[in-house]
Amino acid sequence: MFKASVEYKELRLWTMKHPGFQRERIAEVVAAYFRFVMLSHRWEAMESSLHDIQDKVVFKLKAAGGLVKLQSFCKIARDAGYHWAWVDTYCIDKYNNVELQASLNSMFVWYHYSALTVVYLADVPPSSKSGALAESVWNTRGWTLPEFLAPKIIRFYQQDWSLYLDDNSPNHKESASIMKEMEDATGIDARSIIAFxxxxxxxxxxxxxxxxxxxxxxxxxxxxxxxxxxxxxxxxxxxxxxxxxxxxxxxxxxxxxxxxxxxxxxxxxxxxxxxxxxxxxxxxxxxLVPSLSEDEIESSVSSLRGAVALESTSKLYQELDRLSPPRFAHRRLHLPCIVFPVTEVRRRSGTDRDEETNTYGVEANGLHDLQITTTHKFSQARRAQQQFLLVRPWDRRLLEHLDFAELPAFADDAESLGNWSESESPLQDSPPISPVEEELDESEFHSRALQLIVRLGQPFSAFLLAQRRGGEYARIASDHHIIVQVKDMAFVHSMMDIRTVMIL
Incomplete structure (x- = not known):
């Protein structure tokens, strides 16, 4: 098809006139010819498939059902000067499992590199006012989310294939009014939409x-x-x-x-x-739990000086700093935690035993007492035999809040955490020396360890775990976040049970 195109003939003529042609020129022409347009749409009841149009001329087919959509989309692409158009209903052989897998795993990239993505809003009538796009069922579908975020250039078309709000600009992602409407409809801020x-x-x-x-x-x-x-x-x-x-x-x-x-x-x-x-x-x-201001943290740090032993604060800091990231193995989550053993779980009086949820009072070492409401049923016999834990999943980002003026940042993105070596296993007995220990003098290290303790002393979201017969634990779901707080942050030993818990 390329060899039969005007672009190919012009390129051949150009190379004949310029024997010392540049490969870049050829690449530009080829890339321009193969630019493609993608369609994002809500599937309807009368959609056709690849086998209905294969080896046929689209515009010669009888316009009925989903073929009307296909023909209209192809006309939009052709009139915009493009040779190629892609739509999932016709461009994936769903009976070929290898092709289906490859296509679904590649679609985000295809939409990203499209010259244009056309969004067809079948339920938005012609001449609709602002707000109709936000109410379209297209905004409720799972696949349309990546189809909206991935492309650089996008245009919205109404039921009759006229442009939404008569906006004839080349890219609706650059329309302030349309992006504001999409921001309100999706909860995604406009900056993320434009530069996702x-x-x-x-x-x-x-x-x-x-x-x-x-x-x-x-x-x-x-x-x-x-x-x-x-x-x-x-x-x-x-x-x-x-x-x-x-x-x-x-x-x-x-x-x-x-x-x-x-x-x-x-x-x-x-x-x-x-x-x-x-x-x-x-x-x-x-x-989200309330956080202290920097002045409040500094005040709390000052009050802890002399009240907490340097050895205890240093040990806590070192143990947390050396923890490896969470990992999965055979569906089991190996989660680094600060552990607070539960000493008592008692059912609150007044709870109807026929209700789907029950409220329990929970006591744990080192924590203020709390109540949880859950559909989980704690039998009295099991409560006496089964071990329960309240745990604080360890998040390395907590260290980032400390005052590391000249130290490498502990980023939470995949690139930074991907550099952890396999030797830093959550189960190892003797972790390597922390870079923090090597670069801080004793007074600085103690100061930052106290900052960490102050932050650990604030309310946090905890998991309630119940031990199973195999030794691993299971998380007990609650109808709300379980917010707990340590009784006395000066009593550092209550936070010293640091381990990696296996959760199934």
Missing amino acids: QPGTRDAREKLQWASTRVTTVPEDIAYSLFGIFGVHLPILYGEMKQNALGRLLQEIIAQSGDITALDWVGQPSRFNSCLPADIISYRAPPC
């Missing part, structure tokens, strides 16, 4: 973006996010939604060391109890 970068950074925020989306095929709610997080995993239709979402979340945590994906409220997954059963568990904002 895939990756595992800010995982919790991206999961919240997807939490309102739905897909026809249950597993697609996870598969549609592979490109957004920059991960490549097998597409295994039939594995069920919890397994698909579990594999995605497992990969996010493994690549980045970011534990914010564990911040959710809802029902636990059968894949792993630390992960949610459904993406909707990320719909609520992440858990």
Whole structure:
């Protein structure tokens, strides 16, 4: 087809006139010829497939059902000067499993490198006013999220294939009014929409973006996010939604060391109890607890000087600084934690035994007493025999808040955490010397260790774990975040139970 094109003939003529032609010129012509347009749309009842149009001239087919959409889309692409157009309903052989897997794992990249992405809003009537785009069902679908974020250039078309709001600008991502509408509709700030970068950074925020989306095929709610997080995993239709979402979340945590994906409220997954059963568990904002000002931290540090032994603060700091990132192995999460053993779980009086949820009072060493409400049933016999823990999952970002003026930053992105060596296993007995210990003198080290203790003394979101017969633990889900606080931050020994807990 390229050889039959005007571009090819012009290129041949140019090379004949310029014997010392440059390869860059050829590359430019070829790249321009093969620029392509992508379609983002909501599937409708009468969609056709590849086998309905293969080896046929699209514009000669009888316009009916989904073919009307295909012909209109191709006309938009052709009139804009492009030779190639791609639409998922026709450009993927869904009966070829190898092609289907490759396509689904590549779609984000294809949309990103498209010369133009056309968004067709079948439910937005002609001459609609501002706000119609936000109300379109297109904004509720799982696959349309990456199809919207990935492209650099995008244009919205209404039901009759006229431009939304009659905006004839070449790129609707540069339209302030349309981007403001999309920001309000999706909860994604306009800067992220315009300059989105895939990756595992800010995982919790991206999961919240997807939490309102739905897909026809249950597993697609996870598969549609592979490109957004920059991960490549097998597409295994039939594995069920919890397994698909579990594999995605497992990969996010493994690549980045970011534990914010564990911040959710809802029902636990059968894949792993630390992960949610459904993406909707990320719909609520992440858990935020009040934080101290820098002046308040400095005041607390001053009050602790002399009250806390240097040896204790140094040991706590060193133990936490040497912890390895969380990791998964055989669906088991190896989670570094500060552990507070539970001494008593008692059912609150007045709770109806027939209710789906029950409220329990929980006491743990070193923590203020608290109440939790959960669908989990604590039998009296099991409470006497089973070990329970309240744990603070260790997040290395807590060290970043300290005053490291001239030390390397402890970044939480995948690149930084990916440099941890295999020798720094969570289970090893003698971790290597911390870089912090090597570069700080004793007084500076003690000061920053006290800062850490002050921050650890503030309220935090904890996990309640119950030990299982095999020795690993399971997270007990609550209907709200479990917020706890240490009784006395000067009593450092209450925070010294630092270990990697295996959670199934």
